[in-house]
Amino acid sequence: MTNTTKPAADMAVVTISHVPGREISENLGIVFGSSVRSRSFLFDIFATFKNLFGGEVRSYTRLLEDAQQEAISRLTAQARKMDADAIVDVHFATSQVAYKAAEIFAYGTAVRLK
Template sequence: MTHSPNAAAEMAAVTISHIPGREITENLGIVFGSSVRSRNFLFDIFAMLKNLFGGEVRSYTRLLEDAQQEATSRLIAQAQKLDADAVVDVHFATSQVAYKAAEIFAYGTAIRLK
């Protein structure tokens, strides 16, 4: 794997404990990334209306997707600082950190490959 400016797109970040067909030569330790997002008043009004009629609240879905992307990018950036080739065992967690603010937390193990 290379470490070019687009390395985030090139670096594998997988939920399994290995990279198929590749040998892990070094465990560089845990890396993580997080994103805390809050919603605004307009989100809440729209969500209340959706609760009346049912269906997906797409504005919340996009908010969470954006937070997951940002957390993953930060995880990969931390792995790149360690000169890792990939991140394995990636997991995601979420929590409410303040009133109307949620965190998406991504963590995994940075590795080097043969």
């Protein structure tokens, strides 16, 4: 990851509408983070060879995992600026934003806990 802050252990990030065992005291609003990644020509050549033989294209898997982690880091950084304790209802979306460039988008609701 580059130019991002890693999620801290004290920032709960959950895909459900509550943090188990905790009560939400304040809804601070929507937060989001995204990462746009592109593939290089050389990257595609190696992936094409892998497709000929079948199986997982690990280089694409790593690319998407890195993009997801970067999106989460940006999501939590925005929540920290709002002095949030947690982010609930976190969802992910993907889209193609340009030829050979994809976005991973994470969004949720920043909250304070009691």
